[in-house]
């Protein structure tokens with residue numbers, strides 16, 4: 001049987017990665033441009049199209065299943081990027097149709113968290129699962145929900161914005177206009193804010209001498225590796241809050257498992273252990289079987305491309 005190839009495009013605020021993925025879910029070649037260098041969406045899509053042509057040079061076009069695209073503020077139904085806050089392209093950009101005009105392949109377009117969810121389902125640890133939820137932790141928090149083996153898009157194509165579920169009433173102001181959203185407490189910047197909030201209780205922490213402007217998730221996770229008490233307390237607090245969010249999510253779709261992906265989980269057990277403890281404590285008793293909190297099994301560097309490519313399968 002001939003191998004089927006897919007193209008995956010991950011549009012991020014900083015970089016756009018394009019990869020050719022084989023039938024076994026391996027990225028076999030890739031290319032990259034800086035998203036921020038482009039202000040005109042047509043020029044941007046032309047440039048990506050050139051990269052795709054190069055990647056497909058030695059591939060029989062009959063064996064290409066399509067082009068999958070993951071992007072922030074992407075609407076699956078319209079195929080548009082709509083009012084992205086971290087891209088130069090303002091307003092509504094018809095990304096899907098721009099690619100459809102340039103290639104004879106099927107083009108599937110969805111938000112980056114949904115793409116990550118697809119990647120896990122097709123190539124990763126959720127293979128064979130019919131019900132699961134994926135949380136992607138990074139600058140923000142995205143999520144994807146799979147029910148009966150299908151990704152949930154909802155009435156307007158925007159289902160799965162669980163990062164904006166309100167966790168703390170009247171809490172921290174979120175970019176979405178609400179207060180107290182999950183992502184203000186468990187994204188990279190949320191973790192830094194948790195650390196600053198706890199800092200007065202740990203005057204001897206090595207983090208107290210780190211200026212606020214240079215404090216990142218990595219600073220805190222490095223300090224945790226040195227058993228710094230503030231860093232450990234930060235993950236304890238963050239894990240406690242995220243565990244509540246995940247327990248709430250279970251009541252929504254009764255998943256077999258919840259997957260986590262992204263930079264913050266690289267901190268390891270110091271973060272995962274409090275998440276699991278809080279999740280177990282807050283999970284409604286009727287869900288009495290174990291619902292594991294699992295880490296994405298896709299390779300970190302390739303997960304976004306794989307997720308986008310998986311959309312075409």
Ligand SMILES: [Zn+2]
Pocket residue numbers: 163164174175176177178181
């Ligand atoms: Zn929000």
